[in-house]
Amino acid sequence: MTSSAAEFSRRGAGGEVASRLLCAHCGDPVPPKLVPPEGEPGYCCSGCEAAAIWIRGHGLESFYQRRTEESPRPEQRDLKKFASEAFERRHVRTLEDGTAETSFRIEGLRCAACVWLNERALASVPGVVDAHVSYGTSRATIRYRPEAVGPGGLAEVIGLLGYQPSDLADAPRATGDDLLTRLGVAAFCAANVMMLHVSLYLGAWSGDMELRFQRLFQVFTLALATPTAVYSASPFFSRAWSALKHRVVSMDLPIAFAIAVMYVHGVVVTFGRGETYLDSMTMLIAFLLAGRFVESRGRARASEAAEEVLALAPRWSTIRRGNDVEVVESTSLQRGDVVVVAAGEALAADGCVLDGSAEIDASHVTGEPGGVFVSVGDEVASGCVVVSGRVDVRVEATGAASTAGRIAALVSAAVASRSEALRLADRVAPYFVAVVGSLAAICFALWYASSGFDAALKVGIALLVVACPCALSLAAPAALIAGVGAAARRGAFVANAAALEQTARVSCAGIDKTGTLTEARMRVVRADDEVLALAAAVEVGSPHPIARAIVEEARKRRIAIVAASEIVESPGRGIRGLVHARMVECAGAEGGEVAVRRDGVEIGRIELASELRSSASHVVAALGCPVTILSGDDHKAVEEAAQAAGATAWHGRMLPEEKLAWVQARQAEGEVVLFAGDGVNDAAAIAAADVGVAMRSGAEAGIRAADIVVLTDSLRPVASALSVAAITQRAVRTNAIFAIIYNVSAVGLAAAGLITPVVAAILMPISSAVVLWNAGAVEGRVRRSDP
Amino acid sequence: MNIVLILLPISAFVAGIFLIMFINAVRGGQFEDLDDAPWRILDDD
Incomplete structure (x- = not known):
């Protein structure tokens, strides 16, 4: 299906077939010496050919009809690290059934078909049990039989197709699921405990609940509360414990303490007499976990940004030694080496042009799309991509000292300094703990002196329970x-x-x-149809941003793109070719315009701009x-x-x-x-x-x-x-103020001996609900303020 | 009111089944990637 003609007519929709042959895989022009016999697909390089043969060989050729963007061109990449033991340790986990699971990121996914292709390709590798590639995150998760295949082999397939596998900053993730299960268990238990407790409260209020029913309900409550306290709440306990060990005070401390007090009190009361706080406890845990869960889902990804910048510089470079050229790893480049960079390749080091001339894309340094013309004596930065032409560059700075290395260092330093932002709840935690602790001690002492130990214990427990900063912890995240x-x-x-x-x-x-x-893209602002048609005929297939803009405009105006031949592109000077046996030349002119000449006579100009x-x-x-x-x-x-x-x-x-x-x-x-x-x-x-x-x-x-x-x-x-x-900021503030007022007044009530389990069970969810309701109202307020 | 003595364990049992189904769904990765499913529907096979 993917003959060169079909391939081209897809690109040149609405136009006639042009003479310039485009690679059936990546869409770049095919060099003259690689043009195949009529009717066969042409490829720009051996990499594209290998990728296309692989795709056909595995029966995946419908990829070429599915895709909506050209595919990336396969490049020689160093994928050794995927086969290394270090990768195995960090990114592979063994599952119970003896299979292994690994995940990495795939760069270069441009459309849904790319995801489809990668998934199918991975699944077709012998030994792979199942493969999943995420559209949103570009993350590939692969389950495989470790005796048949390894991460190295999987990465090679991805690389062969022209995509770039890169390792994730984090290890295979299990924490999100873990937290979700804890939350699910807590919410389930809280809902059921709540139902049981409503009966208990109604029974206590009417005064005619039989003791055996009361017992039964309390035992069920304890049975439901136990997994919540032991399993769901365990992260609070472990964090509180590590905070204690490191002698710091975090918000986990009062939370863990309150949960422990409520649970122990609940166990004692269930087998003795009285009312428990277990309903408040389960609900509290469910609310807090809900807050943490949402927070963890929304948290920013780590500082992979620096790696992205470094990926600009290629891992392999071609260097000239006397009359020979040799491919070496870019890390081994040294000052004084001469690197040969051809069209489509990127430069791995900073340097100075020794020979040749080229148009380079230096947008990572300047932010400007489009080529910059360089020739002998010009400085070029690492990460620059040669758009057309070919240059020999004498290496002057490599690695961390080169432009790409410097930008990467700047990015990672900036990201690191920012992530130290303090969290509101943890900032007030030490004061909170100190105030509540001393209040509890004072109340206990006063009540002990006036009404004895039993009453003092009740008041002390009630105070610790209502002082739990549940609403405060939810205030900002919600x-x-x-x-x-x-x-x-x-x-x-x-x-x-x-x-x-x-x-x-x-x-x-x-x-x-x-x-x-x-x-970001250039756009044709003004041009005659006739001029545009001629320009498009020679510019079609050129990767230059200006050429793309011209061709796009021609297609938009439904201008037939005629066949041009003998196309010569000279870096920095434009492009020329024969159209209907007459020489057409497009060259950059002053003011961002392109001058179009026919047989040396200017017939018009095309004005381009990147619009505001x-x-x-x-x-x-x-x-x-x-x-x-x-x-x-x-x-x-x-x-x-x-x-x-x-x-x-x-x-x-x-x-x-x-x-x-x-x-x-x-x-x-x-x-x-x-x-x-x-x-x-x-x-x-x-x-x-x-x-x-x-x-x-x-x-x-x-x-x-x-x-x-x-x-x-x-x-x-x-x-x-x-x-x-x-x-949102206003909502955070009102929430925090409300939460503090709630805690202060509830502690006051508890000190006065007015908080009983039923009062706590009513006050606690109300405080959390008010905070959540206020947060939920944000959308409505934003909508009213929308123009 | 003795019916409560039977109904309570039964309802706890039924609720427990739902909890186990939820835990299985989480383990099976159904909550892994919630943004993915709406895209996948566009695939024609």
Whole structure:
């Protein structure tokens, strides 16, 4: 099915078949020497050919009809680490039935068909029991028979297809499930205990409940409360214990203490006389676990951002030794080595061009899409991709000293410093414990002196029970989670819930220009149909962003793309080819235009621009604070965009370090800084900012470093996130105030001897319910404030 | 009212079955990836 003609007509929908042959796998042009006989699929390189043969050989060729994006080109990659013992230890777990399970991330998944292909490919490997690839997280989970296959073999299949397996920062996860089971058990027990206790309270109130029924209900209550206290609540006990061992005071301490008191009291009373607090206890545990569970689901992923940046530099490089070339691992590159970089390849080290010329994509440094022309004597940075041409580069800086290494170090340092944010509940914990502890001691002493030991014990237990900071622990998480949900419905994914608190206090904002304030892709603004048709004929198949924009516009206007031949692309100077036997030439002209010449005579120009997003000025206004535009583009372009958007200040030609420095300088002045960007070059600034915002369409490194990811192709969600944050912040505050008032007054009542089990059973859920209700009201308040 | 003595254990037993079903569902990974199912429905096989 996938003949070259079919392949091309899919790309050139609506156009005629052009002469330029495109790779049946990755869609790049096929080099002349690899053009196959008529009717056979052509490939740009042996990697693509191997991938396509593998796919056909396993009966998966329908992948080519399913896919909506071109596939990544297979590259030589070092996958040895997947076969290593260290990987085995960290990422493989053995299951009860003798099979093993491993998981890793697959990079390069572009559409649903990619997920489909990887899943089928993994499942077809002998020894694999079952394979699952997640759309949302790119995580592959594979169960296999360890005697037949290992993670190394699985990674090789992924690599062969052109995707890149990378190891996850975390070990195979079991904690989420574990917490969910604990929560389920607690909620189940709490609901049943509650029903039993309603009967007990009604019986006690009417006074005619038979003793044997009362006994029966109490025994059932204890039977249900025991798994809650022993199994569900065990994380609180273990954390409280480790806090004690390390001599720190955390909120787990009063919680664990209150649970222990309630449970022991319950056991004693069940086999003696009186009423228990077991209903309050089970419900308390269920509420607290619910809070923890939601929090753990929403927590930000670890600092994989730095690894993303390092992945820009290829693991293998071709170096020139005299007249020979040799492929070596990039880590072994040394100063003075000469690296040969051909079109489509990335550079592993910083260096200086010795020979040749090329157009390179340096967007990870400048944030600007499109090529930069370099020739002998120019400096090039690691991570740059050669778009066309070929250069020999003398290596000047490698590894951590190179550009990609430096950016990665900046990102990881910034992420690390941010994760130290303190949590409200744990900050007040020491005071809380001290106050409650001394109050309990004083009350016990006073009641002991006046009414004897029994009464003093009752009051002491009641006080410890109602002092349990249940509502306080729920106050912030419940409101934040509601805020996260409200923001997500408006297109802003909040990766780090704690950042919502910061978002409400933003006092200063920096926004990247290209890709954030403006759209990432170039777009044809003005062109005649005739000129466009000729330009598209020669530009079709070129990976250059300008060429893509021209071809896309031609297709949009339903212009037939005619066949061009003898196409020559010269880096930095444009492209030419024969159309209807006449030489057509497209070359960059001043002002972002492309001049189209036929037989040397200019017949027209195509104007291109990356347009300002429609929501840009709205968002700048909605931020309500000074907004500075920071960009790697030239000063003039930045100034124009900044003025159009209504920003107060702008800086052009910014390097990643300078953006980071700008953020840090504002923070040093005491500002709460929001930074929005999309590129790798923004990642460090995004990570360092109090609120880092990344565009979904942007680089992976930026997204991983961000607190908020904008999911739509618009800046509007940033404005929504701000109003959501302000409302959420108010809800957190009212919740905290309410929770403290509740605890203080309940402790007061207990000290006065007015808290009995039934009063506690009514007060405790009400306090939690009020906090949850207030959090739930966030969505409604946000909706009313929506324009 | 002696019926309570029979009904209470029976209802606890039935409820226990549901709890075990829930635990099995969690163990079986049904709650692993809640965002995935809506995508998967688009696959035609």
